[in-house]
Amino acid sequence: MYDLLLKGGTLLDPASGVQQALDVGVGGGKVQAIASNIAPSEAARVISVRGCYVTPGLIDLHTHVAAGITQNGVDPDIAGVYSGVCTVVDAGSGGSHTFSGMARYVIPQAKTRVLAMVHIGRTGLAHMPELRTREDIDVPATIAAIQAHRSNVLGVKIRLVGPGVRDMGAEAVHLAKQATTETGTRLMVHIGDPDSLVSADTTRQMLRLVQRGDIVTHFFTGNTANLLDSNGRVYPEVREALDAGVTLDAASGRMNFTFDAARRILDQGFRPHCISTDITIPGRHTLVGSLTEVMSRFLALGFSLEDVVRMTTINTAKAIGMEASLGALALGREADISVLKLVDGDFAFSDSNGATLKGQKGIMPVLTVRAGLPMPIDFGPRPNGWLPAA
Numbered sequence: 001m002y003d004l005l006l007k008g009g010t011l012l013d014p015a016s017g018v019q020q021a022l023d024v025g026v027g028g029g030k031v032q033a034i035a036s037n038i039a040p041s042e043a044a045r046v047i048s049v050r051g052c053y054v055t056p057g058l059i060d061l062h063t064h065v066a067a068g069i070t071q072n073g074v075d076p077d078i079a080g081v082y083s084g085v086c087t088v089v090d091a092g093s094g095g096s097h098t099f100s101g102m103a104r105y106v107i108p109q110a111k112t113r114v115l116a117m118v119h120i121g122r123t124g125l126a127h128m129p130e131l132r133t134r135e136d137i138d139v140p141a142t143i144a145a146i147q148a149h150r151s152n153v154l155g156v157k158i159r160l161v162g163p164g165v166r167d168m169g170a171e172a173v174h175l176a177k178q179a180t181t182e183t184g185t186r187l188m189v190h191i192g193d194p195d196s197l198v199s200a201d202t203t204r205q206m207l208r209l210v211q212r213g214d215i216v217t218h219f220f221t222g223n224t225a226n227l228l229d230s231n232g233r234v235y236p237e238v239r240e241a242l243d244a245g246v247t248l249d250a251a252s253g254r255m256n257f258t259f260d261a262a263r264r265i266l267d268q269g270f271r272p273h274c275i276s277t278d279i280t281i282p283g284r285h286t287l288v289g290s291l292t293e294v295m296s297r298f299l300a301l302g303f304s305l306e307d308v309v310r311m312t313t314i315n316t317a318k319a320i321g322m323e324a325s326l327g328a329l330a331l332g333r334e335a336d337i338s339v340l341k342l343v344d345g346d347f348a349f350s351d352s353n354g355a356t357l358k359g360q361k362g363i364m365p366v367l368t369v370r371a372g373l374p375m376p377i378d379f380g381p382r383p384n385g386w387l388p389a390a
Contacts, residue, residue: 001027001042001043001044002025002026002027002032002033002038002042002043002044003026003027003028003043003044003045003372004025004026004027004043004044004045004046004047004335004369004372004374005023005024005025005026005038005040005042005043005045005046005047006023006024006025006026006047006049006054006337006339006367006369007023007038007040007046007047007048007049007050008021008023008048008049008050008051009021009022009023009024009049009050009051009052009053009054009339010022010052010053010054011024011034011053011054011055011329012053012054012055012305012306012309013055013056013313013328013329014306014309014310014313014314015056015310015313015314015323015327015328015329015330016328016329016330019306021036022034022035022036022054023035023036023037023038024054024329024335024337025038025042025043026335026337026369026372027372028372029334029335029371029372029373030332030333030334030335030372031329031330031331031332031333031334031335031337032331033331034329034331045374047367047374049339049366049367051341052339052340052341052366052367053305053309053339053340053341053342054329054337054338054339055309055313055329055337055338055339055340056309056313056314056326056327056328056329056336056337056338057085057086057087057313057326057336057337057338057368057369057370058084058085058086058087058291058292058312058313058338059085059086059087059088059089059312059313059316059317059320059326059327060079060080060085060087060088060089060276060277060279060291060312060316061089061091061215061217061249061251061274061276061316061319061320062089062091062188062217062249062251062253062276062277062278063076063079063088063089063090063091063276063277063278063279064090064091064093064125064278064279064280065079065080065088065090065093065106065110065114065279066090066093066094066101066102066106066124066125067106068105068106069093069094069098069101069102069105069106069126070093070094070124070125070126071281072125072280072281072282072283073093073106073280073281074279074280074281074284076088076090076106076107076110076112076114077110077111077112078284078378079112079277079279079284079290079291080110080111080112080113080114080368081111081112081368081370081375082368082375082376082377082378083290083291083292083365083368083377083378083380083386084290084291084292084338084339084340084365084366084367084368084377085112085291085338085365085368086112086113086336086337086338086368086369086370087112087113087114087115087326087336088112088113088114088115089115089116089117089154089276089320090102090114090115090116090117091117091157091188091190091217091251091278092116092117092118092119092120092121092124092125092156092157092158092159092188093116093119093124093125094116094118094119094124094125094126095118095119095120095121095122095123095124095126095130095142095145096118096119096122096138096141096142096144096145097122097123097124097138097141098122098123098124098126099116099118099119099124099145099149099153100145100148100149102116103148103149103152107152111370111373111375112370113336113370114152115152115153115154115320116149116152116153116154117153117154117155117156117157117188118142118145118146118149118153118155118156118157118179119156119157119158120137120139120142120156120157120158120172120175120176120179121136121137121158121164122136122137122138122141122142123136128162129161129162129163129164130159130162130164131158131159131161131162131163131164131165131168131172132162132163132164133163133164133167134164134168134171136164137164137172137175137176139175139178139179142156142179143179143182143183146179146183146185147183153185154185154186154320154321155180155183155185155186155187155188156176156179156180156185156186156187156188157187157188157189157190158172158173158176158187158188158189158190159189159190160172160173160189160190160191160192160193160198160202160203160206160225161190161192161193161194161195161197161198162193162195162197162198163197165193165197165198165202166197166198166199169199169201169202169205170202170205170206170209173187173189173202173205173206173209174209176189177209177210177211180214186213186214186215186320186321187210187214187215188214188215188216188217188249189206189210189214189215189216189217190217190218190256191203191206191216191217191218191221191225191226191227192218192221192222192223192224192225192226192255192256193223193224193225194223194224194255194256195224196223196224197224198224198225199225200224200225200229202225203225203226203227203235204235204237207235207237207238207240207241207246208237208240208241210241210244210246211244211245211246212244212245212246213245213246213247213321214246214247215246215247215248215249215274215319216241216246216247216248216249217249217251217276217278218249218250218251218253218256218257218278219248219249219250219251219265219272220250220256220257220258220261220262220265220272221256221257221258221261221352222257222258222260222261222351222352222353223255223256223352226261227261227265228261228264228265232264233268234264234265234268234270238270242270247273247274247318247319248270248271248272248273248274249272249273249274249275249276249319250262250272250274250275250276250298250311251276251277251278252276252277252278252283252287252288252294252297253277253278253280253283253287253288253352254278254280254282254283254286254287254288254352255352256278256352257287257351257352258351258352258353258355259301259351259355259357260351260353260355262301266301266302272311273311273315273318273319274311274312274315274316274319275291275294275295275298275308275311275312276291276294276312276316277290277291277294279291284381285381287350287351287352289381289382289386289388290365290380290381290386291312292340292363292364292365292386293362293363293382293386293387293388295308295309295311295312295363296347296349296359296361296362296363296387296388297349297357297359297388298311299359299361299363300347300349300357300358300359300360300361301357305342305361305363308363309340313326313327313328314327314328315327334371334372335369335371335372336369336370336371337367337368337369338365338367338368338369339365339366339367339368339369340363340364340365340366341363341364341365341366342361342362342363343361343362343363343364343387344360344361344362345360345361345362345387345390346358346360346390347359347360347361347362347387347388347389347390348388348389348390349388349389350389359388362386362387362388364380364385364386364387365377365386
């Protein structure tokens, strides 16, 4: 007898290459059956997901969910299970001097699985710009914070923005890499400076320093010190970083995504591995919306539904080194499942410069199953709920 049966949907699991009508039986918090026409009598609870896609639990690689600790931190369940997402990665909201507050008060209260990066700036994003001088970086304290919270911490975050990075240049990246090297973790690097303080040379030097497992986020930023030279060509260091095993993440955010940069980069044959939101409280109600809305934006850019699910499940699980437990629907694994609906419509997507792109498909969350437990979906951040603007 299953605790839960998801019946009548189309299983879409890019990790296994499966896209077909299959039911999913869940028991004891695990996936116990994936098969056609499982009898409803075999389950204590049956939820019809007819007309929907059943996918591995979505993973948002770049969020800010330090609710109550930073000014713009979103409640992790609003960014997570209440919006169709099972796992969120907080991208450096807490630094070495502040991360314990997140570990004590945010992560344990969340129904969503919350993983995190420790910011190389000692106060994280509690005070911005977080890097003003070299004194804002405390490498020993960063290492200690990672070691104290290894069950939740994936590595270190640095933003290549602000006066501190302008003055330190690549030294700031070296210091962040020192912390990841000594702890055996990964580095996530934010590129694109909206204040135009950081030079393109710093970005290029960073690309030579990152290694296998590291993550470069805001792949499609149009801000200064992005991945494009003055002629709109992708720097050769990007290809070198890809060959080295670096993950490229197209986090959206309010100020870090332009269609112009996206088209230029895509036209040169470069595609991101992952899609994420960089969600904050103001971002949720302006450009970002939700992870499913960002996925819909990529449909409008020409990516397939299978592409965007892959870029928010198995690719993201690989990016954080957790593909053995996350990112796929497989027998015996913890039952993290997202149920999504693909809706036809006339939608408009906006970027950080105010440009718009039309699309005919919108993805909306219908149900989240986290560790075998069905979670309610809230109304959504838009006047029309979860769908992008009409």
